[in-house]
Amino acid sequence: MSLETTLQQLYDLPISSTIRENVNAFPLIESLHVLAITLVFGTILIVDLRLVGVAAHRRSADRLIRELLPYTWVAFALAVISGSLLFISNAPAYAANVEFQLKLVTIVLAGINMAIFHSTAHRRIADWDMDLPPPAAARVSGLLSLALWTVVILLGRWIGFTLDVLF
Amino acid sequence: MFIQSFGEWLYDTPLSTTFREITWVIPAVQSIHILAIAVVIGSALVLELRLAGLIATDEDPGNVVRRYLPWIWKALIVLLASGTLLIVAEPARTIGNTVFWVKMALVLGAYLLTLAFRRPMLASPVGNVATPAKPIAFVLLLVWVAVIFCGRFIAYT
Numbered sequence: 001m002s003l004e005t006t007l008q009q010l011y012d013l014p015i016s017s018t019i020r021e022n023v024n025a026f027p028l029i030e031s032l033h034v035l036a037i038t039l040v041f042g043t044i045l046i047v048d049l050r051l052v053g054v055a056a057h058r059r060s061a062d063r064l065i066r067e068l069l070p071y072t073w074v075a076f077a078l079a080v081i082s083g084s085l086l087f088i089s090n091a092p093a094y095a096a097n098v099e100f101q102l103k104l105v106t107i108v109l110a111g112i113n114m115a116i117f118h119s120t121a122h123r124r125i126a127d128w129d130m131d132l133p134p135p136a137a138a139r140v141s142g143l144l145s146l147a148l149w150t151v152v153i154l155l156g157r158w159i160g161f162t163l164d165v166l167f
Numbered sequence: 168m169f170i171q172s173f174g175e176w177l178y179d180t181p182l183s184t185t186f187r188e189i190t191w192v193i194p195a196v197q198s199i200h201i202l203a204i205a206v207v208i209g210s211a212l213v214l215e216l217r218l219a220g221l222i223a224t225d226e227d228p229g230n231v232v233r234r235y236l237p238w239i240w241k242a243l244i245v246l247l248a249s250g251t252l253l254i255v256a257e258p259a260r261t262i263g264n265t266v267f268w269v270k271m272a273l274v275l276g277a278y279l280l281t282l283a284f285r286r287p288m289l290a291s292p293v294g295n296v297a298t299p300a301k302p303i304a305f306v307l308l309l310v311w312v313a314v315i316f317c318g319r320f321i322a323y324t
Contacts, residue, residue, distance in 0.1 A: 023323075026323075027319055027320050027322070027323045028316075030319050031315060031316040031318075031319040031320065034201065034315055034318070034319055035208075035312060035315050035316075037201070037205065038201070038204050038205040038207075038208040038209070038315065039205075039208060039209070039212065041202070041205035041209065042205045042206060042207075042208040042209020042210070042212060043209050043212065043213075045205065045206065045209050046209055046210075046213065055234070056234065057213060057217070057223055057226050057230065057231045057234045057235065058223060058225075058226050067222060067223060068213070071212065150202065153198055153201055153202055153205075154194075154195075154198045157194050157197050157198045157201060158194050158198075160194070161190075161193075161194050
């Protein structure tokens with residue numbers, strides 16, 4: 001089974017044609033996607049700025065992360081679900097779109113950056129929990145995360161102008 | 168109609184034409200607009216959930232307001248500036264659109280509510296939690312969500 005047939009099968013799903021044909025479905029799902037992204041970026045921004053060295057509403061970096069990360073994850077799940085629905089409505093066109101491909105790569109890079117942070121600087125967080133600014137490793141993680149999520153939003157917006165499909 | 172003739176005049180200005188001809192201008196300004204709304208949403212989320220007593224209840228509410236309210240004001244300025252550029256680039260899509268005006272009314276409502284009920288908290292002494300903040304917290308979060316939905320629907324109406 002080739003990628004093309006899989007994409008076409010996704011396109012042919014009843015839910016995909018519903019999203020394409022119902023005038024309000026696509027904008028509604030897109031609005032949810034934007035809401036989810038603003039929640040992901042908005043909460044991550046507070047944590048990333050704390051990692052870079054900008055004070056948040058509490059001093060402890062570890063408590064801040066544990067307080068806000070659940071919101072980030074729920075919003076990210078909403079972004080993935082709404083994004084998947086937008087994707088299947090025009091699977092072949094999205095898959096062929098360079099900005100879409102780069103956006104997925106950038107999200108993976110943001111995930112890798114987060115995994116590296118959690119397995120390195122975050123392991124020793126007890127040593128720098130109250131430090132402002134935190135050690136260089138944490139500051140680099142925060143800056144990279146900010147940069148990568150900004151690129152994700154830019155690429156996401158560019159998809160709307162480059163996608164090879166008009167409704 | 169005044170708005171229509173104003174929109175037509177704006178559309179024909181050299182600045183408006185330039186914005187449309189340079190293909191990256193509109194998506195770039197829209198991206199800045201989304202980044203700024205993310206700053207509002209992130210700040211408002213923590214601020215309002217704190218005032219609703221749902222998170223960070225060990226932190227002083229006045230300090231949480233002092234931390235996040237200035238970010239909301241700064242992001243609103245960026246939103247106003249980037250939004251104005253988007254109106255200049257595409258007048259008919261914006262000021263000629265009912266959803267746009269609904270969005271503006273909601274933004275004004277959120278601004279006035281924040282100004283009336285949140286700004287005074289900047290001066291509240293540490294430990295003062297006497298303000299009946301909870302209902303307004305949920306109203307404000309809902310209004311910001313509605314603003315996002317209107318923003319996206321402008322593109323389809």
